[in-house]
Amino acid sequence: MALYVPVEAVRYEKLDDLSLVFHRLSGETHILSPEMEAIYEAIPAGGADAEQILFRLEAVHGLVEAEEGDPASALCLRLDQLTELGIVRHIS
Amino acid sequence: MRLRIGPAIFDIRSPFGGAIASLRHLYRDYPQGMPDEIYDFTVAALPTTPWRRWFRPSIRLQADFTVEEAVPVALRHALLAFEMGVNMQMALGYRRDxxxxxxxxxxxxxxxxxxxxxxxxxxxxxxxxxxxxxxxxxxxxxxxxxxxxxxxxxxxxxxxxxxxxxxxxxxxxxxxxxxxxxxxxxxxxxxxxxxxxxxxxxxxxxxxxxxxxxxxxxxxxxxxxxxxxxxxxxxxxxxxxxxxxxxxxxxxxxxxxxxxxxxxxxxxxxxxxxxxxxxxxxxxxxxx
Structure with missing residues (x-):
């Protein structure tokens, strides 16, 4: 089962309506959209698979909908984007 | 000439004596000289080409930190060139703040x-x-x-x-x-x-x-x-x-x-x- 784990070498700061992730290794600062912020916050420190993350999202935000396709595949797409940014690790 | 603005000391050089004299006068209230101090940045205003020292004099900046798109400046605007050079050193090279x-x-x-x-x-x-x-x-x-x-x-x-x-x-x-x-x-x-x-x-x-x-x-x-x-x-x-x-x-x-x-x-x-x-x-x- 593939696990998504938040990378430790980041600093996460929430402002009033903006969430920032400073990546210590690259020195880059990423601004998360509200959607990405919710997903990022739903990933536990020890990691979780997409199904567990979707469950956590629904527990906090209610029913999760996707603009296209099913919520699970839309979530995987976003998780992959967080992985590409280097702020989440993907462990197979 | 050496010049201190705030926390930084600049070593400023130019073969255009008049430009240096203008700078000395403009910055007359600031610490100048300081030959024994370690300086932070060098800013030199040089002729764009050797003959542009005398013919339609024009200057280009040579400094520790420069940008590629810097354009030559007419000698009559030398004070602006120095200012650009000094600010550029701080903006790109200063690390303490x-x-x-x-x-x-x-x-x-x-x-x-x-x-x-x-x-x-x-x-x-x-x-x-x-x-x-x-x-x-x-x-x-x-x-x-x-x-x-x-x-x-x-x-x-x-x-x-x-x-x-x-x-x-x-x-x-x-x-x-x-x-x-x-x-x-x-x-x-x-x-x-x-x-x-x-x-x-x-x-x-x-x-x-x-x-x-x-x-x-x-x-x-x-x-x-x-x-x-x-x-x-x-x-x-x-x-x-x-x-x-x-x-x-x-x-x-x-x-x-x-x-x-x-x-x-x-x-x-x-x-x-x-x-x-x-x-x-x-x-x-x-x-x-």
């Missing part, structure tokens, strides 16, 4: 930081604050905010670069001997430097703690207006205004976050100089 493209002024060692794009009115507002309202001038172009401790602002009070319509505004208020030569036909139009009050230059080693951030919007005839920025807006503005946040890494990120969390930020719109001053004084009264 986070640098914002912003003006600043202090009262009772607490500072207002004035952020805005070129032409928004920050130089004029900082000149008005120091020459008409008794504030201590701390800079009109770059604000240096500490990376630790109380995140204080280190003054960098170089001569204020007034442009176009802001020149007569200050000529009405300040005696002529505090102005540098009038530079016509520059890339920014007419430019004239205004020396800060001597007290401000003498106090340039005294830090001030940021207490207020304003972003001025001068539009002739506009009604005065104040709008509080959200922290997110303030972060985006200051992040864009910072010239070295990326270079500094996490301490730079940290300093910026702490600044916008602890200091209120406002957009101010005004149609006259007096209104601009009144708005800053009103906000200052609120933060005190």
């Amino acid at each position: 986070i640098i914002l493209h912003a003006a600043s002024a202090a009262r009772d060692d607490r500072a207002v930081v004035i952020v805005g794009d070129s032409g928004s009115g920050k130089s004029t507002l900082s000149a008005l604050l120091s020459w008409s309202a008794g504030w201590r001038h701390c800079g009109d172009e770059l604000a240096l905010i500490g990376l630790a401790g109380d995140y204080s602002l280190t003054p960098y009070p170089r001569p204020i670069g007034l442009k176009n319509q802001s020149i007569p505004v200050m000529r009405e208020r300040v005696s002529a001997d505090r102005f540098g030569p009038r530079l016509e036909g520059t890339m920014k139009g007419t430019v004239q430097h205004l020396l800060p009050p001597v007290d401000a230059i003498q106090a340039m080693d005294r830090p001030a703690r940021p207490a207020l951030i304003v972003s001025p919007h001068f539009t002739a005839g506009a009604s005065p207006e104040i709008r509080r920025m959200t922290q997110s807006e303030a972060y985006l503005r200051l992040s864009v205004a910072s010239t070295n946040q990326l270079t500094l890494g996490e301490p730079g990120f940290d300093a910026l976050i702490r600044l916008i969390r602890s200091v209120p930020a406002y957009d101010i719109t005004y149609g006259t100089s007096e209104e601009g001053l009144q708005l800053v004084e009103k906000l200052w009264g609120d933060v005190e």
Whole structure:
């Protein structure tokens, strides 16, 4: 089962309506959209698979909908984007 | 010549003796000489080509930090070239503080930081604050905010670069001997430097703690207006205004976050100089 784990070498700061992730290794600062912020916050420190993350999202935000396709595949797409940014690790 | 502005010592070189003499005169109230001091940056104004030393003299900058798109400058605008060179060293090479493209002024060692794009009115507002309202001038172009401790602002009070319509505004208020030569036909139009009050230059080693951030919007005839920025807006503005946040890494990120969390930020719109001053004084009264 593939696990998504938040990378430790980041600093996460929430402002009033903006969430920032400073990546210590690259020195880059990423601004998360509200959607990405919710997903990022739903990933536990020890990691979780997409199904567990979707469950956590629904527990906090209610029913999760996707603009296209099913919520699970839309979530995987976003998780992959967080992985590409280097702020989440993907462990197979 | 060696010249100190705020915390940095510049070693300035040029074969154009007249240009160096103009610089010495403009910076007459600042520490000069210091042959035994270690300097931070070198700025040299050299002829664009060997023959351009005499024929239609034109200069190019050679410095520790330069940008590729720097264009040659006519010798008559040498003061601007030196200013560009000196600012570029600070903006790109200074590492001890986070640098914002912003003006600043202090009262009772607490500072207002004035952020805005070129032409928004920050130089004029900082000149008005120091020459008409008794504030201590701390800079009109770059604000240096500490990376630790109380995140204080280190003054960098170089001569204020007034442009176009802001020149007569200050000529009405300040005696002529505090102005540098009038530079016509520059890339920014007419430019004239205004020396800060001597007290401000003498106090340039005294830090001030940021207490207020304003972003001025001068539009002739506009009604005065104040709008509080959200922290997110303030972060985006200051992040864009910072010239070295990326270079500094996490301490730079940290300093910026702490600044916008602890200091209120406002957009101010005004149609006259007096209104601009009144708005800053009103906000200052609120933060005190």
